[in-house]
Amino acid sequence: MRVKAVGLLSGGLDSAVACQLMLDQGIEVHVVHVSMPWGCGKPSRVTALAERFGIPLKVIPLADDYLSILKKPQYGFGSAHNPCVDCHIYMVKKAAEYMKEIGADFIFTGEVLGQRPMSQRRVCLDWVENDAGVPGKLLRPLSARLLPPTVPEEEGLVDRSKLLAIVGRSRKEQHTIAVAAGLKEFSQPGGGCLLTEKHFGARIKDVLAHGCDHIALTAVLGLGRYFRVDEDTFVLLGRNDRENDKLLEYAMSDDMILRSFTFFGPAALVRSRVLKEEHLALAAGIIQFYSKWRGEEPIVVNYWKSATPDEMSEITSLVLDEDAVGRMSKG
Ligand code: SF4
Missing domain, CATH: 3.40.50.620 (HUPs)
Structure with missing residues (x-):
């Protein structure tokens, strides 16, 4: 045999x-x-x-x-x-x-x-x-x-x-x-596993410390900038068009997506076990901070639950300064 x-x-x-x-x-x-x-x-x-x-x-x-x-x-x-x-x-x-x-x-x-x-x-x-x-x-x-x-x-x-x-x-x-x-199909050595990257490792550690219990919930962590808002909530912010699109693709059904259709700026994903309006206002504030409207009057940002993109609402941003963003930023 x-x-x-x-x-x-x-x-x-x-x-x-x-x-x-x-x-x-x-x-x-x-x-x-x-x-x-x-x-x-x-x-x-x-x-x-x-x-x-x-x-x-x-x-x-x-x-x-x-x-x-x-x-x-x-x-x-x-x-x-x-x-x-x-x-x-x-x-x-x-x-x-x-x-x-x-x-x-x-x-x-x-x-x-x-x-x-x-x-x-x-x-x-x-x-x-x-x-x-x-x-x-x-x-x-x-x-x-x-x-x-x-x-x-x-x-x-x-x-x-x-x-x-x-x-x-x-x-x-x-x-x-x-x-x-004649083998050509392999990928080049080096890179590949995000666990070997310090900033990603810090995110994984952070979500595990805050009760993450499904591996699928970690898939999105490779994207964007990461902010820990409170014990139950984090925000991810896209850094470019590709990441803005990917945030939508990787979102779980209960995640909230924020994007302003009036003021040009990045998309954000909010994941919270106990979602409150202030989380959305903070996420809108983070979007504003990373747009050309930083430090200006509050802006209006659209948001929707990932599972129901047709049910869109609006939230006004909390204007954030560098210290406030820095305290939440985890890389
Ligand atoms: S953690 Fe696993 S997948 Fe990542 S580099 Fe080490 S062995 Fe490879």
Whole structure:
């Protein structure tokens, strides 16, 4: 029977090359992509890669159980609010569930020994494998010859001599393999996961401290300027036309949208557990502060509930000075 494996595909070069190495050994490859509302890997690249390889892709959206990792990861955070070791464990667990579901023989990832100071040290690779409950069943084809043989290697399901011994941050060898295989669909390394950005991490921390209990509620946090108005309420303000449109797209049904159709200025989203008129007046004031009407007479701003855009009302802004905006601003 053909050897079957489940790979984690991020859309980046490393996981793409890991797939290529497995396919080169005649292994039947299935891939899993854990999709995050704020991204690590581009979904379009993941789909393009799976199509390019002609392999089945299962996309698993991040679920609410990830919130406990964001609150208190067992292995701590990286330089921002990125719980990379726990995150890897989470993803490998998802791949492990799928491995059992489809009767695959092992899991593989594009992890490279020593590539990232926090999550790809040797000890971290062991933590991921053990805590995800797959001892001996997690193959890292790019660094495998520097690691103890896994069960599929010992059982001869995988030819260890054709695996690699890459260590560190250089991606020269991966690029050489990608070029030889004609692989172009991967995304370039770096960036992607907003959790690695300090300002976004601060927002996530703030909403968690204020009772956010659904991962879907965090999707909008990558947009705009962020203001904490009170314990129950925050405001997001678009910084350009794209973000103004995206705020509407990402709004939950109970969110309030504010936009002035008389005075040119940005759009705002207000999310509150206990919405009061003063929240709307403050949000209108923030819009005014970031428009050419700053410090002028109050302006009138239209607002509506995201779920019912046809039911529009008006609110007069509370004129805010720099100190008042600064106290609410969280980046
Ligand atoms: S950068 Fe870290 S936290 Fe972000 S998706 Fe990758 S492993 Fe997870």
